[in-house]
Amino acid sequence: MQRSDAFIEGLPKAELHLHLEGSLEPEQMFDLAARNKIDIPFQSIDEVRAAYDFANLQDFLDIYYQGMNVLKTEQDFYDLTMAYCRRVHADNCRHAEVFFDPQGHTERGVSFQVFIDGIAGALRDAENELGMTSKLIMCFLRHLSEESALETLDLAAPYLDRIAGVRQGF
Numbered sequence: 406m407q408r409s410d411a412f413i414e415g416l417p418k419a420e421l422h423l424h425l426e427g428s429l430e431p432e433q434m435f436d437l438a439a440r441n442k443i444d445i446p447f448q449s450i451d452e453v454r455a456a457y458d459f460a461n462l463q464d465f466l467d468i469y470y471q472g473m474n475v476l477k478t479e480q481d482f483y484d485l486t487m488a489y490c491r492r493v494h495a496d497n498c499r500h501a502e503v504f505f506d507p508q509g510h511t512e513r514g515v516s517f518q519v520f521i522d523g524i525a526g527a528l529r530d531a532e533n534e535l536g537m538t539s540k541l542i543m544c545f546l547r548h549l550s551e552e553s554a555l556e557t558l559d560l561a562a563p564y565l566d567r568i569a570g571v572r573q574g575f
């Protein structure tokens with residue numbers, strides 16, 4: 406390793422633009438698909454990796470939404486979030502501003518409480534165990550209606566103490 410690489414790796418970092426669901430690694434996609442008995446259109450981890458080598462936005466979105474399908478339970482969202490935190494903590498990330506896509510989950514019948522408890526619980530544990538601070542930012546999906554965004558905001562109402570802001574995603 407070059408000296409400058411070691412210097413860069415050692416620097417404290419902040420991640421300010423992270424789509425949590427997009428951080429799902431192929432290995433974890435397979436693990437969660439097996440745990441939840443969900444069919445995914447890939448035979449191997451290498452096939453998922455190949456699909457992630459996307460050529461355009463639609464290809465990316467296709468795999469992004471296929472990945473989301475394996476996320477069902479609070480534990481799944483906890484594990485996804487904690488895997489992300491451990492991964493970037495290894496690169497000396499000290500603070501992360503994490504985006505999540507509620508509509509990608511409520512549309513599949515996953516309740517708001519399930520994913521907010523999983524995600525926020527992992528972020529709290531990451532702060533306690535790893536010393537990594539974070540903010541949670543809710544995205545409204547751009548291809549869905551204003552009405553759907555407002556419904557999502559209503560669903561979020563009991564949890565606003567855990568949500569630092571909102572944005573329009575994709």
Ligand SMILES: [Zn+2]
Nearest residue numbers: 422424574575
């Ligand atoms: Zn983005």
